[in-house]
Amino acid sequence: VWFLCRVLIMTVYLYIAVLWLKNSRITRSDEDKDGSWDAWGAWSDCSRTCGGGASYSLRRCLNGRNCEGRNIRYKTCSNNDCPSDVGDFRAQQCSAYNDVKYQGHFYEWIPVYNDPTAPCALKCQALGKNLIVELAPKVLDGTRCNIESLDMCISGICQAVGCDRQLGSNAKEDNCGVCAGDGSTCRLVRGQAKAHVSPEKSRLQTDPIIIYP
Structure with a gap:
């Protein structure tokens, strides 16, 4: 009798284990069908406090590989106009190098605008000299690609921004x-x-x- 009871108990445990494994596989299969992405994370702080900046959000690939799509997304933020005493954002980035020696000399750097070949590189000119240098391969996120439009640089790439201040928008006045x-x-x-x-x-x-x- 005791032997039969043990067999019955083991049979019940085995049946429960099989059901658990089956449900687990179904759950994982559903996750795979959904793309295996975790939920989007919170938005980061804005890259600027005024004048239009960029914020990003990340998501994680649950199975660690073969996830379709991007793991990062961006949006514009701080689209309010800057006060009149706040300088140009690109100019601020150039002037940050005034205290850094370039080829053994200090220079006062001013921005080079509207570079058609590299609009999102930080190119600056030494004040009063015919010296133009790329001081950084990427400007900070939220820097305007050129002074004639609202398009902004994000991660070194010029992104379209419409008059509605939305990323990827082609809205015009x-x-x-x-x-x-x-x-x-x-x-x-x-x-x-x-x-x-x-x-x-x-x-x-x-x-x-x-x-x-």
């Missing part, structure tokens, strides 16, 4: 100055406008004038 507008909020009138040609002369011409609401 219409002729009325409205972001993503259709040009219907301003009216067009005609009249005489004095166009300055040179210090010596000027002329009158009739040009369209856009009136903003």
Whole structure:
């Protein structure tokens, strides 16, 4: 009798173990189907306190390999305008090297803007000299790619930013100055406008004038 009881107990334990393994495999299979990514982590602090910066979030590959997609994502942040006494962000990064010797000399560095070949490299010019140097391969995240647009550098790559200050957006201002507008909020009138040609002369011409609401 005791032997039969032991066999029965072992059979029950074995049955429970089989059920547990089966459920475990089903759970792991479901995770694999979902891409094996963990949930996105919290957003990092913004790279800037004003003027438009970048923040990132990370996620972990649960099975350690073969996860499709990226493990990092970005978004814009601190899109409020900087106070008037806050200097240009790229200029601040150049001036940080004023106390660092370059080829045995100290220089006062000013930024080089709108470099078409490397918009996200920190290229600076020695003040008063014909010396341009790449002081860093990457500017800090949130630095404008050029001064004519809101596009910003993130991890050394120029990323598009629309007038809505959203990363990856292609939204642009219409002729009325409205972001993503259709040009219907301003009216067009005609009249005489004095166009300055040179210090010596000027002329009158009739040009369209856009009136903003």
